[in-house]
Amino acid sequence: MIKVMATAAIQEAYLELVPEFERATGNKVVTLWAPTVDVMSRIKEGEMVDLVIMAAGSVDTIFDGLGKMSVLELVELKKRIEDESETV
DSSP states (O other): OEEEEEOGGGHHHHHHHHHHHHHHHOOOEEEEEOOHHHHHHHHHTTOOOSEEESOHHHHHHHHTTTTOOOHHHHHHHHHHHHHHHHHO
């Protein structure tokens, strides 16, 4: 089971994609819909989920000061890993 917390801004596209993902992978997705402020609060309070989908700026705010990686750092890390794998 994959537990996702997301904001309503992506709901329409998300609801189209999740059933296809579940069929293709066999993974069940459980989604918790909440306003951005509530998502930020719940994550800061320690609620555990596998994936958070929300605006990048809000994600950066959550991780600010918590010793976690920001969205930009994660994107840069992903690019470095991809670049390294291309040179191997």
